[in-house]
Amino acid sequence: MANGSPARKNIILKEAAKLFRENGYPSSNLRELARRAGIQGGSIYHHFSSKQEILFQLMDNTMSDMIRRLKIILEPLDCPTERLRRTIRFHIGYHIAGPDETYITDDELRNLEGDNYRQIISKRDRYQQLFEDIIATGQAEQNWQISDIKLFARAIIQMCAGVARWYRPDGKFTIDQIAEQYFTLLTTGLMSR
Amino acid sequence: MANGSPARKNIILKEAAKLFRENGYPSSNLRELARRAGIQGGSIYHHFSSKQEILFQLMDNTMSDMIRRLKIILEPLDCPTERLRRTIRFHIGYHIAGPDETYITDDELRNLEGDNYRQIISKRDRYQQLFEDIIATGQAEQNWQISDIKLFARAIIQMCAGVARWYRPDGKFTIDQIAEQYFTLLTTGLMSR
Amino acid sequence: MANGSPARKNIILKEAAKLFRENGYPSSNLRELARRAGIQGGSIYHHFSSKQEILFQLMDNTMSDMIRRLKIILEPLDCPTERLRRTIRFHIGYHIAGPDETYITDDELRNLEGDNYRQIISKRDRYQQLFEDIIATGQAEQNWQISDIKLFARAIIQMCAGVARWYRPDGKFTIDQIAEQYFTLLTTGLMSR
Amino acid sequence: MANGSPARKNIILKEAAKLFRENGYPSSNLRELARRAGIQGGSIYHHFSSKQEILFQLMDNTMSDMIRRLKIILEPLDCPTERLRRTIRFHIGYHIAGPDETYITDDELRNLEGDNYRQIISKRDRYQQLFEDIIATGQAEQNWQISDIKLFARAIIQMCAGVARWYRPDGKFTIDQIAEQYFTLLTTGLMSR
DNA sequence: AATGAATGAGAATTCATTCAT
DNA sequence: CATGAATGAATTCTCATTCAT
Known part of the structure; x- marks a missing residue:
C-alpha cells in the first residue's frame, strides 16, 4: 500500500x-x-x-537534499570566510531555486505530528550545525566577533531564508548579487569601511 | 461569569x-x-x-500599535545609529513582549482576504518605511555601506522577527542582550574589529 | 407579558x-x-x-378583517349575480390593497403550528363559505351551471387571489377593470356570446 | 444499500x-x-x-418536462377549444400526478438565487406562452371573449395549479372530472345555458 | 494503479429566545 | 418598554479517508 x-x-x-x-x-x-x-x-x-505523509516527505526530502548538497560544497573549502560566503550563497540560492519546497520546510513545522516533527527538527538542527561549525572556526581561527554562536547561526539562516519571500526572477539583482550583499552585511556590518 | x-x-x-x-x-x-x-x-x-474579522482586527490593531509605538520611540532621537539600535530593540522586544499578536501578524498574512489583505499590507509597508528611513539617513550622514535600502530593511525585519520563533523567557539571554547582539551583527559585522 | x-x-x-x-x-x-x-x-x-405568534396574528387579523368587510358589503345585496360581482371585486381589491398581508395569509398556512393552524383554517373555511352560499343561491334561483359548489368556490378564490402576484399599480388595468374581466370570465365563460 | x-x-x-x-x-x-x-x-x-442546486435541478427538470409534454399533446390538435381542454387537463393532471415536483415549481420560485431564478422564470414564461397562443387562436378563430390574453392565461394557470393544494386521491372527483369542470367554468361560465 | 461514491466527524455561521440591566 | 449580550441548537458545507469495482 x-x-x-x-x-x-x-x-x-x-x-x-x-x-x-x-x-x-x-x-x-x-x-x-x-x-x-x-x-x-x-x-x-x-x-x-496520508496528507501528513505528503508534508513529511516534502520536508524530509528538502532537508536531506540541503544537507547533502551543502556538505559537498563545503568539502573542498578550508578558509572559514570562504566557507561562510559559499554557505550563504547556497542557502539563498536553494531558497530561490525551490521556493515552494523551502517555504514549506521553513513554515509548516507546526503542522508535523509527533515523530515526523522530531525527525525534521533533527535534520534542521544538523543543517544549522553546519553553520555553527563554520562560525566557530571563524571565531577560533580568524577572531570573528561572535558572542553566541547558536544565536548568530539562527539569525543568519532566518535572514537569508527570507529572500524566498520577496525574490522575483525579473527583479533588480541576480542571486549572486543578493548573496554577496547579504554576505557583506553579515561579515563587515553596516558601518565598516 | x-x-x-x-x-x-x-x-x-x-x-x-x-x-x-x-x-x-x-x-x-x-x-x-x-x-x-x-x-x-x-x-x-x-x-x-466572522472568524476572518477577528484575524483582521488582531493584525490591524497590532500593526497600528507597532507603528505608533516605534514613532514615539524614534521622535526624540537624531543619530541614525542610535535610531537603528532602538528600532531593533523595539522590534525584537515587541515580538517577544506581545509574542502572540506579533507572531500572527507575521505569519497569517496569507489568510487575509481581499481588502483586509490590502489594508494590512499597507500598514506593514508603512512600518517597513520607518526602517528604510533610518537606513537612508545612516547611508547619507554616516556613510553606511548599503547597496539596496529596501533589501536591507527587509533582511533586518525578517531576521529580528525570527527571534520570536525560538525565544524562551528562561533562555540564556535577556531581550536587551539579544537585541544588542543583533545590532552588533548588523552594524559591525562578524569580522570587524 | x-x-x-x-x-x-x-x-x-x-x-x-x-x-x-x-x-x-x-x-x-x-x-x-x-x-x-x-x-x-x-x-x-x-x-x-414568539415569531409564530406574529405570523398567527397577521393571518388572523387578515382573515377576520376579510370576513367582516365582505359581510358588510354583501348585507344589502340580494341578487346572487350582483353579490358574486361584488365579492370578486372585494376579493381582488383586498388582495391588491394589502398584498403583503394577503400573500402571507394565502401562502404561509404550512408554517402555522397546531392550534394556530386550525384557527386560521377555520376562518378561511368561513370565508369560503360566503362564496359557496352565493353560488348555491345562484344555482337555486338563477340556474347557474355548477357541478360542485365547493370546487367552484375554491377555483374562484384561487384564481382571483393570484392577481396579487402580478398586479402593479402602474399596470394596464385598474382594479375595477381587472375585477370586471375576471367576473365576466367566470360568469359567461370564454365562449359565450 | x-x-x-x-x-x-x-x-x-x-x-x-x-x-x-x-x-x-x-x-x-x-x-x-x-x-x-x-x-x-x-x-x-x-x-x-449545494442545496440550491438541488432545488434548481428539480424545478428545471420539471419545467422542461412540462413544456415538452404539453407540446407533444398539442401537436396533433387544431381546434383551439380542444387544445384548451387538453391543456387544462394536462396542467391539472401534471400537478396531481407529479404533485411534489409541480408544487415546488409553483411555490419555491422565491428561493431561487440570481441566475437560477432567471432561468426558471424564462422557462415558466415559455410554458405560459403555450396557453397564450391557444387563447389568441381562440380569440381570432372562434371569437372568444378575451380582453387581455396574458391576464387570462395567468388566471387559468393560477386556478388550475391551485388544484394541487386541495386534491386528495380519495376525494370526490377524478382528475378528469375536475379538469372537465374547470374547463366548463372557463369556457361557458357559471351562467351560460 | 485508478476510480469515484460514500463516510463521518467537524467547521463556521445563523437565529429564536432569554434575561439582567 | 427597551436594550443587547448571551445561549444553544440547528444548518449547510468541507474534507481526509476508505473501499468495492
Whole structure:
C-alpha cells in the first residue's frame, strides 16, 4: 500500500509544494492536489498513506537534499570566510531555486505530528550545525566577533531564508548579487569601511 | 461569569491571538476560542462578524500599535545609529513582549482576504518605511555601506522577527542582550574589529 | 407579558407582512424585523411571545378583517349575480390593497403550528363559505351551471387571489377593470356570446 | 444499500421533491434528505454542489418536462377549444400526478438565487406562452371573449395549479372530472345555458 | 494503479429566545 | 418598554479517508 510509480509520486510532491505554499498545509485539500496531479482524489492514497505523509516527505526530502548538497560544497573549502560566503550563497540560492519546497520546510513545522516533527527538527538542527561549525572556526581561527554562536547561526539562516519571500526572477539583482550583499552585511556590518 | 461588551471583545482578541499562534488561523476553531473566552460558540458573533474579522482586527490593531509605538520611540532621537539600535530593540522586544499578536501578524498574512489583505499590507509597508528611513539617513550622514535600502530593511525585519520563533523567557539571554547582539551583527559585522 | 403599545405592535405587524412576503416566514429573521420596526431584536418579545405568534396574528387579523368587510358589503345585496360581482371585486381589491398581508395569509398556512393552524383554517373555511352560499343561491334561483359548489368556490378564490402576484399599480388595468374581466370570465365563460 | 450514480442522484431529487413539499425549501434540511435517500449528509455533495442546486435541478427538470409534454399533446390538435381542454387537463393532471415536483415549481420560485431564478422564470414564461397562443387562436378563430390574453392565461394557470393544494386521491372527483369542470367554468361560465 | 461514491466527524455561521440591566 | 449580550441548537458545507469495482 501507499507506494506508486516514482514519476507520479514526484509529480504529486511537486504539486503539493506549490499548493501548500499557496494555501498553507491545513487549508490545502487533497482533491485539489489530485486534480493538479492529473488523478482522482482517492488515487493519492496509492502513493502516500496520508496528507501528513505528503508534508513529511516534502520536508524530509528538502532537508536531506540541503544537507547533502551543502556538505559537498563545503568539502573542498578550508578558509572559514570562504566557507561562510559559499554557505550563504547556497542557502539563498536553494531558497530561490525551490521556493515552494523551502517555504514549506521553513513554515509548516507546526503542522508535523509527533515523530515526523522530531525527525525534521533533527535534520534542521544538523543543517544549522553546519553553520555553527563554520562560525566557530571563524571565531577560533580568524577572531570573528561572535558572542553566541547558536544565536548568530539562527539569525543568519532566518535572514537569508527570507529572500524566498520577496525574490522575483525579473527583479533588480541576480542571486549572486543578493548573496554577496547579504554576505557583506553579515561579515563587515553596516558601518565598516 | 457574564460581562459587558468592550471587555469581552478584548478577551476574545487576546485569546484568539494565543489560539491562532498555537494552531495557526485555519486550524483554530471558534468553539475552542469561545470556550477560552468563557462564552458559547455563537456568542462570538456578537462581537465579530466572522472568524476572518477577528484575524483582521488582531493584525490591524497590532500593526497600528507597532507603528505608533516605534514613532514615539524614534521622535526624540537624531543619530541614525542610535535610531537603528532602538528600532531593533523595539522590534525584537515587541515580538517577544506581545509574542502572540506579533507572531500572527507575521505569519497569517496569507489568510487575509481581499481588502483586509490590502489594508494590512499597507500598514506593514508603512512600518517597513520607518526602517528604510533610518537606513537612508545612516547611508547619507554616516556613510553606511548599503547597496539596496529596501533589501536591507527587509533582511533586518525578517531576521529580528525570527527571534520570536525560538525565544524562551528562561533562555540564556535577556531581550536587551539579544537585541544588542543583533545590532552588533548588523552594524559591525562578524569580522570587524 | 408580550403586550406592548398598540402603535409599535402594528408597525411590527406591518413590517412583518412585508418581510415575510419578501423572504417567506422561515427565512425571515427577527433581528431584521426589529431593525425595520426601529427597535432591537429582544424588544419584539415585549409585543409578541414568539415569531409564530406574529405570523398567527397577521393571518388572523387578515382573515377576520376579510370576513367582516365582505359581510358588510354583501348585507344589502340580494341578487346572487350582483353579490358574486361584488365579492370578486372585494376579493381582488383586498388582495391588491394589502398584498403583503394577503400573500402571507394565502401562502404561509404550512408554517402555522397546531392550534394556530386550525384557527386560521377555520376562518378561511368561513370565508369560503360566503362564496359557496352565493353560488348555491345562484344555482337555486338563477340556474347557474355548477357541478360542485365547493370546487367552484375554491377555483374562484384561487384564481382571483393570484392577481396579487402580478398586479402593479402602474399596470394596464385598474382594479375595477381587472375585477370586471375576471367576473365576466367566470360568469359567461370564454365562449359565450 | 449501495448504489451507482445516476440512480442515486434521481433518488435524491425524488426525495427532495417530497421533502421540500412537506416543509418548504428553507425549512428542509439536508441531513433529513440524505437519510431518506439512504446516505449520509455529506454524500449529497457528491451529486449536487449545494442545496440550491438541488432545488434548481428539480424545478428545471420539471419545467422542461412540462413544456415538452404539453407540446407533444398539442401537436396533433387544431381546434383551439380542444387544445384548451387538453391543456387544462394536462396542467391539472401534471400537478396531481407529479404533485411534489409541480408544487415546488409553483411555490419555491422565491428561493431561487440570481441566475437560477432567471432561468426558471424564462422557462415558466415559455410554458405560459403555450396557453397564450391557444387563447389568441381562440380569440381570432372562434371569437372568444378575451380582453387581455396574458391576464387570462395567468388566471387559468393560477386556478388550475391551485388544484394541487386541495386534491386528495380519495376525494370526490377524478382528475378528469375536475379538469372537465374547470374547463366548463372557463369556457361557458357559471351562467351560460 | 485508478476510480469515484460514500463516510463521518467537524467547521463556521445563523437565529429564536432569554434575561439582567 | 427597551436594550443587547448571551445561549444553544440547528444548518449547510468541507474534507481526509476508505473501499468495492
